[in-house]
Each structure stands twice: as C-alpha cells, then as structure tokens.
Amino acid sequence: MTYPMEKLREEKVFKDPVHRYVHVRDRVIWDLIGTKEFQRLRRIKQLGTTYLTFHGAEHSRFNHSLGVYEIVRRIADDVFKGSPEWNEEDRLLSLCAALLHDLGHGPFSHSFEKVFDLDHEYFTRAIILGETEVNKVLSKVSKDFPKKVAEVIAKTSKNKLVVSLISSQIDADRMDYLQRDAYFTGVSYGHFDMERILRVMQPTEDQVVFKQSGMHAVEDYIMSRYQMYWQVYFHPVTRSAEVILTKILHRAKQLHETSYSFKSQPVHFYSMFNGEMKLQDYIKLDEAVILYYFQMWQEEEDSILRDLCCRFMNRNLYKYSEFDPAKEYKKLAELSILFERAGIDPDYYLVVDSSSDLPYDFYRPGEEEERLPIQLLMKKGDIRELSRESEIVDAISGKRRTDHKLYYPADFLYDDSSEPAIKKEIRRLLDLE
Amino acid sequence: MKSLLKDHAKIIHAIAASEEIIGRKKLQKMVYIAKKMTFPFQERFQFHFYGPYSEELTLRVEELCNMGFLDEWKEKKGGYYQYRYTLTDNGKEFLSLNPVSMPNIQEIMSDMNNQNARFLELVSTILYFDNLPKEEVIEKVFTLKSKQRYTEEEIDQAYQYIANLKEKAVKTDC
Numbered sequence: 001m002t003y004p005m006e007k008l009r010e011e012k013v014f015k016d017p018v019h020r021y022v023h024v025r026d027r028v029i030w031d032l033i034g035t036k037e038f039q040r041l042r043r044i045k046q047l048g049t050t051y052l053t054f055h056g057a058e059h060s061r062f063n064h065s066l067g068v069y070e071i072v073r074r075i076a077d078d079v080f081k082g083s084p085e086w087n088e089e090d091r092l093l094s095l096c097a098a099l100l101h102d103l104g105h106g107p108f109s110h111s112f113e114k115v116f117d118l119d120h121e122y123f124t125r126a127i128i129l130g131e132t133e134v135n136k137v138l139s140k141v142s143k144d145f146p147k148k149v150a151e152v153i154a155k156t157s158k159n160k161l162v163v164s165l166i167s168s169q170i171d172a173d174r175m176d177y178l179q180r181d182a183y184f185t186g187v188s189y190g191h192f193d194m195e196r197i198l199r200v201m202q203p204t205e206d207q208v209v210f211k212q213s214g215m216h217a218v219e220d221y222i223m224s225r226y227q228m229y230w231q232v233y234f235h236p237v238t239r240s241a242e243v244i245l246t247k248i249l250h251r252a253k254q255l256h257e258t259s260y261s262f263k264s265q266p267v268h269f270y271s272m273f274n275g276e277m278k279l280q281d282y283i284k285l286d287e288a289v290i291l292y293y294f295q296m297w298q299e300e301e302d303s304i305l306r307d308l309c310c311r312f313m314n315r316n317l318y319k320y321s322e323f324d325p326a327k328e329y330k331k332l333a334e335l336s337i338l339f340e341r342a343g344i345d346p347d348y349y350l351v352v353d354s355s356s357d358l359p360y361d362f363y364r365p366g367e368e369e370e371r372l373p374i375q376l377l378m379k380k381g382d383i384r385e386l387s388r389e390s391e392i393v394d395a396i397s398g399k400r401r402t403d404h405k406l407y408y409p410a411d412f413l414y415d416d417s418s419e420p421a422i423k424k425e426i427r428r429l430l431d432l433e
Numbered sequence: 434m435k436s437l438l439k440d441h442a443k444i445i446h447a448i449a450a451s452e453e454i455i456g457r458k459k460l461q462k463m464v465y466i467a468k469k470m471t472f473p474f475q476e477r478f479q480f481h482f483y484g485p486y487s488e489e490l491t492l493r494v495e496e497l498c499n500m501g502f503l504d505e506w507k508e509k510k511g512g513y514y515q516y517r518y519t520l521t522d523n524g525k526e527f528l529s530l531n532p533v534s535m536p537n538i539q540e541i542m543s544d545m546n547n548q549n550a551r552f553l554e555l556v557s558t559i560l561y562f563d564n565l566p567k568e569e570v571i572e573k574v575f576t577l578k579s580k581q582r583y584t585e586e587e588i589d590q591a592y593q594y595i596a597n598l599k600e601k602a603v604k605t606d607c
Contacts, residue, residue: 119477155480156562158576326500329438329527352438356492372482400495 035133043286049241054185067176264296462553
C-alpha cells in the first residue's frame with residue numbers, strides 16, 4: 001500500500017471532552033501528530049491570557065487542532081463520501097490542512113504578533129514548506145503535497161470546497177473552538193447542535209451548502225458565536241491581561257534597544273528584537289519559555305519591566321473605564337499629560353484597547369469586505385443566502401459591534417504618597433472619585 | 434498624546450495625502466501596497482476574494498468615521514454602493530496634533546489614486562505572492578482571479594508599476 005493510502009493496523013483514538021473520541025486511522029495523520037512541530041502546540045494555550053479570567057481555559061492548540069481534524073474527518077468519511085461533488089483524492093489534503101491549520105501560532109500570539117510584527121500564517125507556511133519534521137512527512141505523500149496543504153491553509157488554493165471546510169463563516173475551525181472554549185471556560189454559551197449541522201451539509205463545486213431543514217441549527221451556531229465573542233473572547237479582564245503582556249514585550253524591546261543590561265538575558269527574544277526571526281528560533285518558543293522570563297524579570301532593576309511582570313504573574317491587572325474615542329480623544333490627551341506629571345509613564349500605563357466583531361455578513365457586489373456567505377439548499381434545489389431566509393440572522397447581518405476601553409493601574413492612582421493633587425485630578429477625569 | 438492612537442493617525446495621514454479615495458476596495462489596496470513599499474502601517478492583511486484585505490483596516494476606518502475625523506459618503510452606483518472618503522476639519526486638527534512621519538507618502542498615494550481599483554487589485558495580488566517566481570505568480574493570478582480575466586499584458590504592466598513604485602519608495606527613504 002502506498003504511503004498516502006496506508007492505514008494503521010489498529011485505529012488510534014484520543015479521548016476528547018468535546019467529540020468524545022478523535023479517531024486516527026491514516027498513517028500520514030499519525031506521523032504528523034508525532035512531529036515535534038505539532039507536539040509544540042501542547043505548550044501553547046488556545047485562548048492565551050483568558051485563563052486569568054476563566055480559570056479552566058488552560059486547553060491548548062494541540063487539543064483544538066485534533067478537534068478540527070476530527071470534524072473534517074467526519075465530514076469527509078460520514079457526510080461527503082459517495083457524493084458526486086466530493087473528490088475522494090481531496091480527503092487526505094483536507095485532513096492534513098485541518099490538523100495543521102494553527103501550526104504557526106506562537107505563545108500568546110496576538111500580543112507577540114503586534115509587538116514584533118510577526119505573522120502566524122507566515123510561520124504555518126514556513127513550517128510546512130521548510131526543513132521540518134512536518135515537511136518530511138508531507139513530502140512522503142508527494143513532492144508537491146506540502147505546497148498544496150499550505151495553499152489550503154492560506155486560502156490561496158484553487159480548491160475552494162476544501163478551503164471552505166477549514167475557513168469560512170461556518171467551518172470546522174469555528175465549530176470546534178466554540179464548543180471547546182465553552183467547555184473549558186465553563187460558560188453556558190457556545191453550544192449548538194453540531195450533529196445536526198453535519199447531517200445537513202452538502203458539498204458543491206466551490207463551497208459547502210446546508211439543507212434548508214437545518215437552518216435553525218445554523219442560526220443557533222451564529223448566535224452562539226456572537227455570544228462567545230462578547231462573553232469570553234472580548235472579556236475586559238482578559239483584555240487587561242493582554243494589555244499588560246503587550247506592554248511587557250514593548251518594554252523589554254525598548255530596554256534591549258537602549259543597551260540595558262538584563263539580569264536575566266532574554267536569549268530567546270534576540271531574534272525578535274532584531275527583527276530577524278528564523279524558523280528554527282521560532283519553533284523553540286512556547287509559553288513555558290516566555291513565562292520563565294516573566295518570572296525572572298520580576299527581579300529586574302528596571303522598575304517598569306519589574307512592575308509589569310509582577311502584575312502579569314500575580315494577576316494584579318489594570319482596571320478599565322468605558323471610552324468613546326469620538327467624544328473623548330481630547331480627554332485622553334489631557335490624561336496622558338497628567339500621567340506624565342504624576343510620574344506614571346502613559347506609554348505603559350494608559351492604554352486604549354478596542355474589540356470589534358462582525359457576527360455574520362453576506363455578499364454585496366462591489367464591496368471589499370465581502371465574506372463567503374452561508375448558503376441554504378432549498379427544497380426545490382435553488383440556493384438562497386442565509387439572511388434572506390432567517391429573520392434572526394438578518395437582524396445581525398453586517399452589523400459590526402465595537403467596544404473601546406481605557407486601561408490603567410488604579411492602585412497607582414490611589415497611591416497618594418506622591419503627587420496627590422494630580423492623581424486626584426486623574427481620578428476625577430476617570431470618574432473614580 | 435504620545436503613542437496613543439498613532440495607528441489611527443497613520444491612516445488619516447494616508448487619506449489626507451490622497452485628498453480623496455473612492456471605494457473601499459481601492460483604499461484597502463492602496464494601504465496594502467504602501468505597506469509593501471515599507472511604509473509602517475500596522476494593519477495585518479490576509480488573502481481575500483479581491484486580493485489582500487485587512488479586517489483591522491476596515492475597523493480602523495469605521496472608527497475614524499465615528500470619531501468624526503473622516504467623512505464617508507455612500508453613493509448608489511448601479512447595483513451596489515460606493516464609498517468616498519475625505520478628511521474632515523476635525524481630522525485635520527487631529528493630524529496637526531499627532532504628526533506622522535512618512536516622508537513623501539503623498540507621491541505614492543497620489544500615484545495609486547490615479548489607478549483604478551481593478552488594476553490595484555492585480556498589483557496587490559502580485560505583491561502578496563512576491564515570494565514566488567513570476568511564472569507561478571501568473572498562474573496564481575489566472576486561477577484565483579479568473580473572473581477578472583487579467584491578460585499577460587496587464588500583468589507585465591503591473592510588474593512595471595511595482596518597479597516604479599519601489600523606486601519612488603526608495604527615494605522616499607532618502
């Protein structure tokens with residue numbers, strides 16, 4: 001039997017709290033899971049700093065990647081198999097892309113990407129196409145197979161049906177993370193009837209469509225996504241932790257640029273500081289490495305770095321106020337000046353953070369921000385866009401919700417041992433008095 | 434106000450340099466191309482139906498409209514709406530309080546503003562695949578952009594255009 005078709009003598013199963021079991025029969029998938037680049041995902045949390053808000057959210061990108069793989073496997077083997085629109089040769093491509101879609105994520109990737117101008121999608125491609133164990137496994141399938149997998153993940157593949165399984169407004173990635181994140185955070189949102197959704201899926205030439213009879217299950221999925229974004233992903237306390245994390249990275253970078261002598265030399269950060277991140281250095285990074293530095297930097301000479309690390313490690317986070325940039329940007333400028341006069345550096349201790357989400361959108365010809373819409377297969381065989389049939393989805397379609405908050409260390413502002421008058425004025429402006 | 438809202442200031446600066454930008458797609462492509470010419474925009478782009486697209490940029494522009502720094506005019510154009518962006522007086526004031534150093538971006542933005550959105554879509558798509566050899570880029574354009582029916586001549590023009598822009602950007606750095 002050729003390598004792409006090779007099956008394990010005995011099926012391997014991973015116990016999973018969301019899907020009960022993750023089933024692996026293909027040799028290629030088993031070999032990919034065993035690579036060091038994939039095992040690294042065990043050491044990167046799926047939800048970054050969310051564990052500081054929801055203590056159960058310690059699950060990893062490894063868990064999630066297996067979950068996405070399992071959903072796509074079920075679609076390919078139980079739902080699409082035998083359908084004239086489904087090419088059985090795309091099965092392995094879909095499974096590999098599902099399993100590897102988050103491979104390039106680094107530790108706390110949202111903050112790292114912002115500060116060091118990194119891009120996890122670039123590193124996903126680099127790991128798949130570079131000199132790695134993952135590449136060796138994929139190349140055994142065929143010489144151009146790594147490239148095909150990378151193109152599906154980057155959404156630049158001509159195989160749009162396979163791309164839509166991994167990346168669209170209702171895809172295996174979202175279906176897994178909504179349920180998994182709900183389970184581990186312990187919230188009651190995020191649940192929907194995935195079994196029903198899988199049963200009403202049908203492949204077409206360039207995307208998945210859903211039988212009209214499953215519309216309510218799809219509605220439920222859209223609403224649970226909406227609630228998860230605002231209740232979990234954009235939780236203001238999580239954002240506070242992320243603000244501090246981002247500022248730690250900024251401070252460390254700035255200190256490096258001014259030749260500060262660290263007590264604990266940030267060896268693993270040098271390539272990021274210098275903007276020359278190489279693949280092999282990137283793969284060495286995980287959350288254990290980063291948290292080691294944060295732990296050690298609590299004893300640094302630099303008071304800002306020391307304070308920020310203490311805050312992060314001991315969960316002494318910034319407080320927040322609602323902020324309307326349209327009306328309050330002048331107040332922000334005023335606060336910034338007052339912070340400086342009070343000896344509190346506003347670059348590190350006064351931060352505007354914005355979150356925004358568009359729960360569902362549909363195609364509008366000529367506009368740029370079009371997304372691949374969710375299509376319903378009607379009883380008479382015609383295709384209708386979801387929001388034209390569902391009043392619930394229509395009510396939230398194209399409606400972006402944005403939230404701005406202003407973060408600051410309230411404990412500094414209540415410490416009247418220095419500049420009490422200025423701090424009082426700051427508190428007044430922030431409605432803390 | 435130090436670095437607070439500095440990414441907003443960069444977008445305002447880019448639109449001010451263009452005087453007026455017609456079409457969201459055009460705005461997206463102009464910022465992406467300028468970023469590829471090493472102007473320091475922070476928004477991240479992914480490949481989309483019309484080529485590179487940034488959700489963050491969409492959000493930032495919407496915020497700037499809400500903040501009253503940008504005017505957004507919505508015009509019915511055949512079967513769809515077109516958006517026109519200009520700077521307001523408040524936007525000009527904000528920019529004067531938050532100056533951005535992007536020397537000569539005006540030349541690059543004005544040049545792009547004189548091109549149509551279809552051509553900029555091609556240019557940005559080519560730049561998105563700039564790690565690939567030209568033959569593969571052409572294949573990508575023909576497969577991913579089949580509906581636009583770009584010709585090889587247009588692709589050559591786009592390559593020439595990129596080379597010219599790069600020269601201007603290098604001049605910009607001096």
